[in-house]
Amino acid sequence: xxxxVLFTVVTMLFMVGCSDDATKSANAEVKSKxxxxxxxxxxxxxxxxxxxxxxxxxxxxxxxxxADIKEETKSVVADVxxxxxxALQESxxxxxxxTAAVQEAIASVQAPVATVDAVSLYKVCAGCHGMDGSKPALxxxxxxxxxxxxxxxxxxxxxxxxxxxxAMKGLMGAQVSKLGDAEIEALAQxxxxx
Ligand code: HEC
Numbered sequence: 001x002x003x004x005v006l007f008t009v010v011t012m013l014f015m016v017g018c019s020d021d022a023t024k025s026a027n028a029e030v031k032s033k034x035x036x037x038x039x040x041x042x043x044x045x046x047x048x049x050x051x052x053x054x055x056x057x058x059x060x061x062x063x064x065x066x067a068d069i070k071e072e073t074k075s076v077v078a079d080v081x082x083x084x085x086x087a088l089q090e091s092x093x094x095x096x097x098x099t100a101a102v103q104e105a106i107a108s109v110q111a112p113v114a115t116v117d118a119v120s121l122y123k124v125c126a127g128c129h130g131m132d133g134s135k136p137a138l139x140x141x142x143x144x145x146x147x148x149x150x151x152x153x154x155x156x157x158x159x160x161x162x163x164x165x166x167a168m169k170g171l172m173g174a175q176v177s178k179l180g181d182a183e184i185e186a187l188a189q190x191x192x193x194x
Contacts, residue, residue, distance in 0.1 A: 116183050118190035125175070125187070132194045140168050145194045153188035160184075 128137035133145035144152060156179070158164020159172040176184065 116186040118183075118186040121179075121183060121187055122190055125191075133191050134194070138168065138171075140166070141172075144191055147192060149185075149188040149192040152191050153184055156184045156188065 125133075129135055129141070129144055133147075134143055136143055147155075155164055156176050159169055160176045160179070162169070162173060165172055179187070
């Protein structure tokens with residue numbers, strides 16, 4: 001009986017010992033799992049940190065690049081503006097010069113016509129041709145009243161060049177030798193309106 005009890009006690013002790021071992025090893029396993037979990041957690045946190053740092057680095061780099069590009073674009077735009085301004089200024093000067101030249105040309109064309117006083121010029125002619133061109137000059141010339149401007153102008157240019165006229169063309173040549181083109185034109189216009 002004592003043997004049996006002893007056996008039982010020993011067996012129980014053994015079992016308790018065993019189960020304690022099993023619990024211990026199970027506990028150890030759980031612990032190591034927890035450690036792994038911890039490690040993973042730490043690793044994940046580190047990766048997150050790193051990712052964050054990298055992201056902020058990239059952000060900073062990108063900002064710096066964007067700022068550079070902005071600076072460069074600004075300076076290029078400023079250059080282009082400067083160039084455009086200069087070109088505009090130049091073309092303005094050219095336009096102003098051309099305008100002045102054109103105005104001068106217009107003035108030089110208009111001036112003689114404007115200053116030619118056909119009425120005064122004709123006063124000399126009137127002595128022979130009559131106030132309204134209706135007299136045959138020195139009883140030799142044709143009556144010039146009623147002639148159109150071109151016919152008069154051609155005759156006057158012809159007398160000046162010695163290529164037109166009758167017996168007294170020398171006399172008329174002397175009359176028109178000092179007249180310029182503009183004066184002949186003005187006289188022709190004036191006489192054609194008699
Ligand atoms: C001293 C007189 C005299 C004066 C001044 C004079 N003429 Fe004459 N004119 C003549 C005579 C003469 C003729 C004809 C000449 C000829 O033989 O072709 C003539 C001819 C002309 C003709 C052409 C007519 C034709 O018979 O073919 C015209 C046009 C004319 N004269 C315009 C003028 C004008 C314009 C002036 C003023 C700038 C002028 N004359 C001044 C005497 C004169």
